[in-house]
Amino acid sequence: MMFDKILIANRGEIACRIIKTARRMGIRTVAVFSDADAKARHVRLADEAVHIGAAPPRESYLNSAKIIAAAQATGAQAIHPGYGFLSENEAFCLACAQAGIVFIGPPVEAIRVMGLKSQAKKLMGAAGIPLIPGYHGEDQTPEKLQREADAIGYPVLIKASAGGGGKGMRLVERPEDFTQNLLACQREAQSAFGDDHVLIERYITRPRHIEIQIFGDSHGNYVSLFERDCSVQRRHQKIVEEAPAPHFSEQQRRIMGEAATNAARAVHYTGAGTVEFIVAPDGQFYFMEMNTRLQVEHPVTEMITGLDLVEWQLRVASGEQLPVMQEDLSHSGHAIEARIYAEDPSAGFLPSTGKLVHFHLPEQNAHVRIDAGVEEGDAISRFYDPMIAKLIVWDETRDKALRRMERALADMQIAGIASNIEFLSRLVTCRSFAQADLDTGLIEREIAALFPEAQEPPAEVFLLAALAQLLHEADEAPLSSFLQRRDSFRLNIQARRDLNFRYGTAQHTVTVTYLGTGYRLQTGSLDVVASGRQDKDNRITAEIGGLRKTLTAVRSGNFIHLFTDGQSWKPEWLDPLDVSPEHATAHDGLVAPMPGSITALLVEQGQQVAKGTPLLIVEAMKMEFKITAPAAGYVKAFRCAVGDQVNEGTELADFEPADGEAKEQLALTSQEE
Structure with a gap:
């Protein structure tokens, strides 16, 4: 019998996604939330919501006792775990059963x-499924693991046995790099999964990552819902997925x-699951792992099959049979998903936190779908994964779907935090992706196209910034009062002034002449008459x-975010009346690139180090970031300890260059492990 009420033990876009299907099926929903998510979108959408603890996941979304108590208190008959957090936690699944709640x-x-990769591989090998050569044993001493890696032959992958999502995974190409990568992998695995057990596998050169969506019910029925290509990855995490897989017979x-x-x-097995394979260039495939949950990329399967996989999950969990059998299943067209992250690709995909000052999405229809966990005005927290939304497109062919994706990405606008939208736009149009020449090294192979040198904006950008500034001032006050307030120019027949902007280190001046019906704008060789109006949506x-011309202009302090022709620019207006001190001077030491916690100090105070030597590790958004020496020298003193919580800009260490160059000339180099 179908449930009347379910609790969703998750947050963000997947919680919102589950609520959408439950509401359509007439099922009431209960959200859970941490201190950081008190005003989150999934809380606003659910029928009820229960506070379960502080912001750190271990005190809230990973606290199974609090989640089960919330389900019991609200009368929820079942718990949907989404993905991540407790979705593949056997103790939580068992606790649900003991409490009389359906998992x-x-x-x-x-x-x-299947949760322990080493056990899963043994079982799959016994079932006759090909395995990548590797070590999956219980002896976890560094010496044993090093010997096994040497025997397998480099390059090798170190992988967290209990892991997923690219966490606790390292590629090692040389024997001398093995130990430091092993320790980093174990730290990250322990932090993310509470288990530092690892396995070692041969690294397949130019592999494709192909996964099969499967479903089973409690009546012994099993189906495959076709494949997805998830080869395009950064930090061993998927970033673009598509279905069906191109060039797949x-x-x-x-x-x-x-x-x-x-x-x-x-x-x-019962419910939704995904069996993941590595496919070598010769077409040979190897079992990699099985994810015992719904996947982030499930929407591309839904788009090509017309099915709702969350509805299937609910029906199977309530005891129903699968709605259809294998022979009844078919797919049509092509779907592509791009994950929109709060991160800066130009800074090693460093996650970004803060408020979504502006969040504009393309229009949703039969061809374009958006799964989002946030709305404009919401905050991206340092405690959780930095994914903002998923953009999914569908069309009759891959080429048509690619054009849909290009247009949809051009229509997405985010201000207030860094995002990967422009990176994704370059990615889906680069040669390798456009030609479906896919493998897990695509980003590294296309690095020149994906990470072009920063270019100065065209002069037109500063004309648009000037017009946006003028329209903003006109909305604030009529021209006459503005001229009275800013008396740095004369009111003659034609009032004139200079607007100064900064972009990077360069400054640009736009000379403005006030006309009766608009403005004359001059910069460099450009001399135009301009007018316009701005609505409440910017x-x-x-x-x-x-x-x-139509564009969007969003103000954040003195910065003007301009969105035009599928591109975005962020010039800074230099207000002549702003006498606040400049903050561009360098820190007298190494500073945190983002909020996080200190997980390791890697050198001793006073120890001589070479440029690029790892000094300490900051963990944020479930990933580790390595802070390295900006020059040859030594750490005079650490200003933090393991376990400390730090904010962006917090001084971490005093560093003395060996050549004595002034500390204020040092630059922080932050490189993700």
Whole structure:
């Protein structure tokens, strides 16, 4: 019998996604939230919400006792774990059963067996599914692991046995780099999964990452819902996914689909799951892992099949049979998903935190879907994954879907935090992706196209910034009172003034002449007459030099975020009346690049180090970031200790260059492990 009420033990876009389907099915929902999420979108959407603790996940979203208590207090009959957090936690699954609450997922034994990669690989090997050569043993001493890696042959991958999502994973290309990567992998695995057990595998050169969506029910039925190509990754985490996989034959689809359903049968699986494979250039495939939950990228499967996988989860968990059998399943068209992250690709994909000052999305329709966990005005917290939303497109062919994605990305606008939107726009148009030449090294292979040198904006950008500033001032006060307040120029027949902007280190001046119906704007060789109006949504309809143009201008302090023609720019207006001190001077030491916690100090005070030597590690948004020496020298003193919570800009250490150059000339080099 279908549930009346479910609790969602998650947050962000997946919680919102589950609420959407539950509401359509007439099922009431209960959200849970931490201190950091008291005003979050999933809390606003749910029928009820229960506070479960402080912001750190271990005190809230990973606290199974509080979540089960919330379900009991609200009368929820089942708990949907989403993905991440407790979704693959066998103890939580067991605790739900003991409390008489249905866990919307597989049985505890399937989670137990498939949750540890080493056990899963042994089981899959016994079931006849090909495995990558590697070590999956219990002896976890560094010496044993090093010997096994040497025997396998480099390059090798170190992987957290209990992990997923790219956390606790390191590629090691030389024997001398093994130990430091092992220790980093174990730290990250312990932090993310509470288990530092690892396995070692041969690294397949130019592999594709192909996964099969499977479903099983409690009546012994199993189906494969076709494949997804998840090869495009950064930091070993998927960033763009698509279905079906390009250049994939029906024979490959059938063989790998059968292997995936055989894997599900081997553990008596129920519910949604994903069997992931590495596919070598010669087409040989190897079992990698099984994710015993719904995947982030499930929408591309929904788009090509027309199915709602969350609805299937709810129906199977309530005891129903699968809605259809394998022979009834088909797919059509092509779907692509791009993950929109709060991060700066130009700074090693460093996550960004802060308030979404502006958040504009393309129009959703049969071709464009957006799964988001935030709205304009919400904050991106340092405590959780930095994903803002997922953009999914569908069309009849891959080429048409690519054009849909290009247009949709051009229509997305984010201000207030860094985002990867422009990086994704370059990614989906680069040669390798456009031609479906896919493998997990695509980003590194296309580095020149994806990370072009920073260029100075065209002069037109400063004309648009000037017009935006003028329209903003006109909205604040009529021209006459503005001229009275800013008396640095004369009121003659034509009032004139200079507007100064900074972009990077360069400054640009736009000379403004006030006309009766607009402005004359001059910068460099450009001399145009401009006018316009700005609506409450920050959209400007402008006429510049006789041409009609629409753009969006969002103010954040003195910065003006301009969105036009699928590009964004952020010049800073230099207010002549702003006498606040400049903050551009360098820190007298190394500073935190973002809020986080100190997990390791890697050198001793006074120890001589070479440029680039790792000094300490900051953990933020479930990832580790290495702070390195900006020059040859030594750490005079650490200003932090392991376990300290730090904010962006917090001084971490006093560093003395060996050559004695002034400390204020030092630059922090932050490189993610």
